[in-house]
Amino acid sequence: DAKTTQPNSMESNEEEPVHLPCNHSTISGTDYIHWYRQLPSQGPEYVIHGLTSNVNNRMASLAIAEDRKSSTLILHRATLRDAAVYYCILRDVQIPSNTGKLIFGQGTTLQVKP
């Protein structure tokens, strides 16, 4: 499985945008980029995923570099409820037995200050 690198922690102020970076220099052409987050004392929850194009949903936006070696999760207006560990994960869809399998790294702990 291709590896991702994320900062251990980041801080943000409430109601300001947050850009969470992820490096994945060994990404392959068939790797999807997934983001999950884990709020305190809860299970992880899906945030967003993409392959090549930028993606938007109600929770966040995902900006993918043209060479796909990095991506950025964007929270447009951070709230206190967004304080969580954010995981950037690559998933190769070409290996049938790995379909759906996620390998979690250490993630980025996001603190949101009032």
Add this chain to the structure above:
Amino acid sequence: DARVTQTPRHKVTEMGQEVTMRCQPILGHNTVFWYRQTMMQGLELLAYFRNRAPLDDSGMPKDRFSAEMPDATLATLKIQPSEPRDSAVYFCASGSAGAGDTQYFGPGTRLTVL
């Protein structure tokens, strides 16, 4: 909102005892995952099933752990005998095979083995 449910939410047991954790996946999902989370190791994939058949259990200690899906609405993870190093939060997740393969996590079972 359809959710993954896990029971029990908390379990305290003594070393050597058998522990059974249960998971009810979201109706219609055909893939079920078991993860373990500790401070030291983070989130680790233990095993997963598709259409009730085990696809990969390479992350699971084989001598004491076993995972089964007796039917489409129930997945179980058993530890026998339990050891203090098994203390962790165990998460179940379910999803449907496909390009997105989003996983939906349960609230977890917090296991403490004394």
